[in-house]
Amino acid sequence: MFTDGTAPGVSVESLWRSARSTRCEAKSCQTGKISTAEAAVQSHTSQDAAVQTDQRSDAAQGFQQEVQVDETGLLSFLQRVESAVIKELNKNWKSHAFDGFGVNWREQSKTVLCLHRLSYPEAQQQKLQVTSVSWNATGAVVACSYGHLEDGDWSTAKSYVCTWNLERRGLNPQRPDLVVDVPSSVMSLAFHPSQPSLLAGGLFSGELVVWDTSRTEDPVVWRTGITDDTHTEPVYQLARGEAAVGVTSLSFSPLDPCVLVVGAEGGAPLKCRPAAACRRAPAELAFAPHAGPVYSLSCSPFHRNLFLSCGTDGQVHLHSMLQPQPLLALQLSQQYLFCVRWSPARPLLFAAAAGEGVVHLFDLGKSSQKPAVSMEQSVGQGPVHCLEFNCRQPQLLAAGDASGTVRVWQLSSDFTEQGARELKHLEQLASETRG
Structure with missing residues (x-):
C-alpha cells in the first residue's frame, strides 16, 4: 500500500544568468559632424514698366474735352430768377402744409393684440x-x-x-x-x-x-x-373729487377739479359744481339729451371744455361745456353703449364698449364717421360692459364683458403717439358752434 512521505528540498543555481552578467558592456555611437552655412541674396537693380493702348484719332472726345461754361449767361439767368425763387421760398417757409409731419424711422404698426x-x-x-x-x-x-x-x-x-x-x-x-x-x-x-x-x-x-x-x-x-x-x-x-353725486354716471374734469359732468336716467348730461365750491345751484347747464339713460361720461384730459357721453341709444356725443348742443353725434352701435373713455396719450382718440361685444377705437383725426378699428371681444356672448386705459402704460386697454372675462389689449404706436397738430385739431373742434 502507498504511504505519505517527505523529502528534503533541492536548489539548482543558474549558470546562464551569472555568465550573462559578466559579459554585459556599455556602448554608444554618434554620427559625424554636419557642416552648415548661411547666405543672403539681394538683387542690385529694379525697373518698372507700364503698357497703355494708343488713343485712336476718331475716338469720342466729348468727355475728354473741357466743358465750356458761359459764365456771363449763367449770371444773367440767376439774376433774372432770383426774385421768383426767393418769393417761393418765403411762401414755403410760411406754409403749414407739412405741419405735423415727423420723420419716424420705426415701422408704423396699426395692429391691436x-x-x-x-x-x-x-x-x-x-x-x-x-x-x-x-x-x-x-x-x-x-x-x-x-x-x-x-x-x-x-x-x-x-x-x-x-x-x-x-x-x-x-x-x-x-x-x-x-x-x-x-x-x-x-x-x-x-x-x-x-x-x-x-x-x-x-x-x-x-x-x-x-x-x-x-x-x-x-x-x-x-x-x-x-x-x-x-x-x-x-x-x-x-370718482375721486370734492363732492359725491348719486346719478347714473359722472366724470370730474382733470383740468378743473371744481367742475364735473353727471348723467341722469332721463338722458341729459348736466354740468355741475360741487355745493362747497359755490353758493349757486350745482347744475349750471343741461346738455341735449340722449334717447335714453346716460351710461358713461368722460372728460377730456387735454381740453377743459370737452367731454364724451354715451348711452342706450348707441350714440357717442362730443360736447363742449360752453353750449348745450353736441359738437358731434356718432352712431357707433345699434345696441347700448356701456362705456366711453378718452385716451390718456392721444387727444383725438377714444374707446367705446358696445352691446354687440365689440370695443371700438375712434380716431377723430382720421375720421368722424367710422371707427379706426373694432376689436371683437365677446361677440355672441354678451356686451362689453366696461373699459379703462392704463395711464402709466397707455398702450394697454382693459375691457370686461358679460362672459366674465377681462381682456387686456395692446395698442400699436399709431394709437399711442401724439401727432404734432393733434392738439390744434382738438382746439378747432372745441371752438365750433352748434345752434
Missing part, C-alpha cells in the same frame, strides 16, 4: 359678469369686479373682486393674485390715484367699501354700512 384673457372660473360658473375694471397707480395691477348689471339679489347674490399683477413672473390668467369675497354684487370699482394698494368699490346694496389689496387676510379697511345717510340704491360709478 390681445395680450391677456383674465378670468376667475368660480365667478364664471355662477354666470357673473365683469361690471367694472380699474388700473392701479403703478399701471402694473388690473382689478375687476363681478356682479349683475341688469338686476341683483339683495341677500344672496355673492360676488368677487379680483386683481392680477401683469408684471408678475408666472402669471396665471385664471388664478388672480387676490380674490375678495363680497356679499353683494359689486357694481363699480376704482383704485386710489396715488396709493397703489387702495381699491374702492360700490355695491348693489348701496354700500361703499375700501380694500387694501396688499393685505391677503381681511383686506377691508373701511365700509359705510347701510344707514339713513348712505346710498339706498346701487352705486354704479365711483
